[in-house]
Amino acid sequence: xxxxxxxxxxxxxxxxxxxxxxxxxxxxxxxxxxxxxxxxxxxxxxxxxxxxxxxxxxxxxxxxxxxxxxxxxxxxxxxxxxxxxxxxxxxxxxxxxxx
Amino acid sequence: xxxxxxxxxxxxxxxxxxxxxxxxxxxxxxxxxxxxxxxxxxxxxxxxxxxxxxxxxxxxxxxxxxxxxxxxxxxxxxxxxxxxxxxxxxxxxxxxxxxxxxxxxxxxxxxxxxxxxxxxxxxxxxxxxxxxxxxxxxxxxxxxxxxxxxxxxxxxxxxxxxxxxxxxxxxxxxxxxxxxxxxxxxxxxxxxxxxxxxxxxxxxxxxxxxxxxxxxxxxxxxxxxxxxxxxxxxxxxxxxxxxxxxxxxxxxxxxxxxxxxxxxxxxxxxxxxxxxxxxxxxxxxxxxxxxxxxxxxxxxxxxxxxxxxxxxxxxxxxxxxxxxxxxxxxxxxxxxxxxxxxxxxxxxxxxxxxxxxxxxxxxxxxxxxxxxxxxxxxxxxxxxxxxxxxxxxxxxxxxxxxxxxxxxxxxxxxxxxxxxxxxxxxxxxxxxxxxxxxxxxxxxxxxxxxxxxxxxxxxxxxxxxxxxxxxxxxxxxxxxxxxxxxxxxxxxxxxxxxxxxxxxxxxxxxxxxxxxxxxxxxxxxxxxxxxxxxxxxxxxxxxxxxxxxxxxxxxxxxxxxxxxxxxxxxxxxxxxxxxxxxxxxxxxxxxxxxxxxxxxxxxxxxxxxxxxxxxxxxxxxxxxxxxxxxxxxxxxxxxxxxxxxxxxxxxxxxxxxxxxxxxxxxxxxxxxxxxxxxxxxxxxxxxxxxxxxxxxxxxxxxxxxxxxxxxxxxxxxxxxxxxxxxxxxxxxxxxxxxxxxxxxxxxxxxxxxxxxxxxxxxxxxxxxxxxxxx
Numbered sequence: 001x002x003x004x005x006x007x008x009x010x011x012x013x014x015x016x017x018x019x020x021x022x023x024x025x026x027x028x029x030x031x032x033x034x035x036x037x038x039x040x041x042x043x044x045x046x047x048x049x050x051x052x053x054x055x056x057x058x059x060x061x062x063x064x065x066x067x068x069x070x071x072x073x074x075x076x077x078x079x080x081x082x083x084x085x086x087x088x089x090x091x092x093x094x095x096x097x098x099x
Numbered sequence: 100x101x102x103x104x105x106x107x108x109x110x111x112x113x114x115x116x117x118x119x120x121x122x123x124x125x126x127x128x129x130x131x132x133x134x135x136x137x138x139x140x141x142x143x144x145x146x147x148x149x150x151x152x153x154x155x156x157x158x159x160x161x162x163x164x165x166x167x168x169x170x171x172x173x174x175x176x177x178x179x180x181x182x183x184x185x186x187x188x189x190x191x192x193x194x195x196x197x198x199x200x201x202x203x204x205x206x207x208x209x210x211x212x213x214x215x216x217x218x219x220x221x222x223x224x225x226x227x228x229x230x231x232x233x234x235x236x237x238x239x240x241x242x243x244x245x246x247x248x249x250x251x252x253x254x255x256x257x258x259x260x261x262x263x264x265x266x267x268x269x270x271x272x273x274x275x276x277x278x279x280x281x282x283x284x285x286x287x288x289x290x291x292x293x294x295x296x297x298x299x300x301x302x303x304x305x306x307x308x309x310x311x312x313x314x315x316x317x318x319x320x321x322x323x324x325x326x327x328x329x330x331x332x333x334x335x336x337x338x339x340x341x342x343x344x345x346x347x348x349x350x351x352x353x354x355x356x357x358x359x360x361x362x363x364x365x366x367x368x369x370x371x372x373x374x375x376x377x378x379x380x381x382x383x384x385x386x387x388x389x390x391x392x393x394x395x396x397x398x399x400x401x402x403x404x405x406x407x408x409x410x411x412x413x414x415x416x417x418x419x420x421x422x423x424x425x426x427x428x429x430x431x432x433x434x435x436x437x438x439x440x441x442x443x444x445x446x447x448x449x450x451x452x453x454x455x456x457x458x459x460x461x462x463x464x465x466x467x468x469x470x471x472x473x474x475x476x477x478x479x480x481x482x483x484x485x486x487x488x489x490x491x492x493x494x495x496x497x498x499x500x501x502x503x504x505x506x507x508x509x510x511x512x513x514x515x516x517x518x519x520x521x522x523x524x525x526x527x528x529x530x531x532x533x534x535x536x537x538x539x540x541x542x543x544x545x546x547x548x549x550x551x552x553x554x555x556x557x558x559x560x561x562x563x564x565x566x567x568x569x570x571x572x573x574x575x576x577x578x579x580x581x582x583x584x585x586x587x588x589x590x591x592x593x594x595x596x597x598x599x600x601x602x603x604x605x606x607x608x609x610x611x612x613x614x615x616x617x618x619x620x621x622x623x624x625x626x627x628x629x630x631x632x633x634x635x636x637x638x639x640x641x642x643x644x645x646x647x648x649x650x651x652x653x654x655x656x657x658x659x660x661x662x663x664x665x666x667x668x669x670x671x672x673x674x675x676x677x678x679x680x681x682x683x684x685x686x687x688x689x690x691x692x693x694x695x696x697x698x699x700x701x702x703x704x705x706x707x708x709x710x711x712x713x714x715x716x717x718x719x720x721x722x723x724x725x726x727x728x729x730x731x732x733x734x735x736x737x738x739x740x741x742x743x744x745x746x747x748x749x750x751x752x753x754x755x756x757x758x759x760x761x762x763x764x765x766x767x768x769x770x771x772x773x774x775x776x777x778x779x780x781x782x783x784x785x786x787x788x789x790x791x792x793x794x795x796x797x798x799x800x801x802x803x804x805x806x807x808x809x810x811x812x813x814x815x816x817x818x819x820x821x822x823x824x825x826x827x828x829x830x831x832x833x834x835x836x837x838x839x840x841x842x843x844x845x846x847x848x849x850x851x852x853x854x855x856x857x858x859x860x861x862x863x864x865x866x867x868x869x870x871x872x873x
Contacts, residue, residue: 097846098847
């Protein structure tokens with residue numbers, strides 16, 4: 001069982017995702033990056049599930065997929081509304097919450 | 100199945116089949132259809148009505164299949180064998196040691212009523228397609244109508260009293276929704292409320308009766324049959340076993356009968372039924388022919404052993420059911436004479452016919468009464484739908500016979516013919532269906548020794564013939580009046596009629612059609628024709644005059660009063676298979692059922708007699724009916740067409756007649772009694788007492804509490820609040836403020852920055868975790 005390779009893949013995906021969230025200005029791309037992070041977590045869960053030959057990890061992965069789907073639905077809805085009101089989806093233009 | 104070979108020779112195994120085993124599907128189909136209509140009905144091409152009609156048709160098919168297999172089942176039994184009902188039950192829910200079941204109890208009676216209900220519902224729904232076209236709550240109407248039928252079907256095949264109660268209450272709710280369908284008009288919503296609350300008054304009796312039966316029967320049924328005290332089969336067997344305490348079963352039977360009085364519109368709770376005419380005509384038809392009002396009669400027929408033992412039916416003297424039934428027949432028939440609204444005449448006639456059913460049940464004429472449910476459903480539905488047809492196509496939604504009808508026989512030939520057939524059936528003229536059931540009831544009531552009530556029944560038959568002749572004359576003969584004469588006045592006068600269908604959107608499509616009376620469309624006339632054919636022919640299913648071989652209903656429906664020795668085997672989950680092994684001697688000593696305690700076995704049905712048919716008696720009642728028709732016809736002609744001066748205004752001139760007329764017009768002042776006297780005498784003193792209590796006692800206490808509270812709070816304010824609490828609060832606020840100022844720069848409003856902070860914090864946390872773990 002090549003556990004390491006899977007874990008490396010997960011770590012790389014995670015880093016890519018984090019980079020996307022932090023560096024990208026486009027809200028849609030940020031959402032996609034979040035998806036990548038979630039899926040890297042899935043890969044980790046499945047890897048350990050395979051290594052320990054238990055099904056718990058599979059169950060969690062399924063849960064995460066469902067939650068991610070819902071999250072994207074809400075996120076895209078927000079982006080759409082933001083675009084309708086501001087005519088932009090650049091994250092930097094949306095800093096009204098500044099304290 | 101441990102049937103011994105020797106017994107199985109005596110006893111043929113009973114036939115069963117898919118439809119009998121799956122009869123529980125019959126109410127499930129409309130229930131699903133109801134949910135679908137509510138959810139997606141408005142988006143369907145026919146606004147959900149097609150779902151309603153389809154579900155009723157499939158229920159009818161299922162019921163008819165079950166009926167066919169039930170006939171096979173009775174045929175497979177030997178002559179003196181008790182035909183076991185097909186019972187299946189499942190556990191619904193358990194709570195505190197009570198096990199509430201859900202299931203089906205299929206025997207001749209339930210099959211008969213199932214078929215009637217499904218059949219009439221199907222026709223009424225088809226009729227409503229046309230009658231309510233363009234209505235503003237078309238979809239809701241069909242949803243409620245479907246649920247209404249579903250509730251009745253569930254009640255009819257219930258195997259235990261809890262499910263029975265459920266169906267009963269669903270019907271109560273749906274009748275409220277349907278009677279108040281056009282609730283914008285005040286009178287309609289009042290009628291709906293009145294129907295609901297009057298029936299609820301009786302329903303208290305149902306709850307009391309069910310609980311009493313459960314607590315007194317449960318031990319016995321668990322021991323002997325292995326079923327709970329809610330089971331209808333268990334209660335029937337228990338009632339006839341000689342085990343019940345006579346006081347308990349009497350009170351339980353009276354309580355249950357109070358529920359029947361409310362539901363079936365018996366005296367003195369009949370007042371809601373005529374007001375229920377406020378609903379659309381298809382609703383009146385369904386409500387009055389086969390569904391709502393039959394429920395009470397069905398309850399008596401279903402739990403007949405309880406009433407038989409509890410109220411001492413066939414014992415010496417009268418009993419509650421007979422007396423109430425007898426009173427109802429006469430008083431409601433008398434009320435029908437003074438009504439101008441055609442639907443109200445029919446409503447009082449329904450009340451009166453329900454009185455016949457109760458009279459029959461109370462006098463031990465079980466089969467004729469049940470048969471009367473069957474025949475009455477067809478001709479009464481036909482009459483109501485006929486009245487609807489007239490108002491729909493001829494009288495601009497008015498139901499006023501004196502003002503807006505007359506002379507319609509020429510313009511509405513189909514409606515007229517079906518009306519006449521149904522009227523003759525209602526009057527009990529040979530060979531129409533009413534004859535075979537109503538005459539049997541009267542005959543058997545006399546045969547069982549209730550001579551006084553037989554005379555009341557004959558008087559009722561006379562009055563029925565007379566008021567129906569009056570209504571027929573006013574509607575179809577004489578000169579056309581008002582709207583039916585083609586006066587295009589419905590724009591303004593319609594609002595002044597107090598008895599029209601308050602349906603504004605109706606008028607919208609009506610404008611497009613030609614004004615003046617005309618025959619209704621096919622969707623209306625076809626149900627009428629089907630129903631009138633049945634009104635003519637359904638009586639032959641139990642035609643006693645033609646001998647034993649014609650009495651099919653007796654063979655199929657009447658439970659045979661045989662002592663049954665049972666072995667109970669638990670079959671599948673929650674399902675019991677029953678094998679009966681009556682030995683040869685018990686078959687011959689069957690007459691003990693109902694009159695004494697069964698020795699070894701279990702009885703399910705009391706032994707009842709059937710009066711031998713005599714043509715002489717039939718001729719006599721026929722003569723009475725024709726006398727009624729003739730007298731009423733002559734009087735109607737004189738009064739309404741020739742306006743004979745000696746008759747017109749007679750009630751104003753002769754004091755005693757005037758008094759009688761006033762009494763009838765005011766419906767014996769029962770409504771006044773209920774609304775003004777009973778409701779006020781209870782509600783007003785309670786309200787006054789509550790007000791006094793509120794002003795003097797509650798307010799006094801409140802003032803005292805308020806004063807002392809004020810004093811205490813003054814002290815607390817000075818010492819606790821100002822010094823301790825405020826100090827703490829002010830200090831913590833200052834602290835928070837300085838902390839907030841310090842943390843302010845992190846709140847840049849830039850999401851990327853937040854994310855970076857988040858991930859770096861996570862990275863630090865991960866690093867810490869790794870360091871700790873290694």
